[in-house]
Amino acid sequence: MSDLSGRLRYRLLTGTDDADFCRRISEALADGYRLYGSPAMTFDGERVVVAQAVVLDDGDPSRVVPA
Template identity: 70%
Template sequence: MSSEPPNGLPRYRILTGKDDAAFCYRVSEALALGYQLYGSPAATFNGDYVVVAQAILWGGRSTPEEI
C-alpha cells in the first residue's frame, strides 16, 4: 500500500462544488485513487443551486501485487 498520495496531492482534501454528476465523479475518482471519505458531507444552497462539500483522507490503495 502506498503511503503517499499520487502526483503530489495532499493527504487531506476537501472537495466542493455544485451538487451534480460532475461532483460525484470527482469524489468517485478520488476514492478510486485510494482516498477515503472523512466525515459527513455538507450541503448548502447559494441562492441558485446546492453546493456540496466532502472531506477525503488518503488511505492508500493496494497494488495488484498486494491483493
C-alpha cells in the same frame, strides 16, 4: 513517513451538487482516498453546493483518526 507520491493526505472537494461532483468523489475513492466525515450542503440562492472531505491513509495506523 511514507511517500504518498506528492498527493495531499487531506482534501476538501467542493462544488455544485451534480454528476460532475459525484464523478470527482468517485475518482478520489478510486485513487485510494476514503470519505472523511459527512458531506455538507448549502443553498446559495440558485444552486445546491456540496463539500466532502477525503483522506489518504499512509498505512501507519497510529496516524489514522477515525471519521
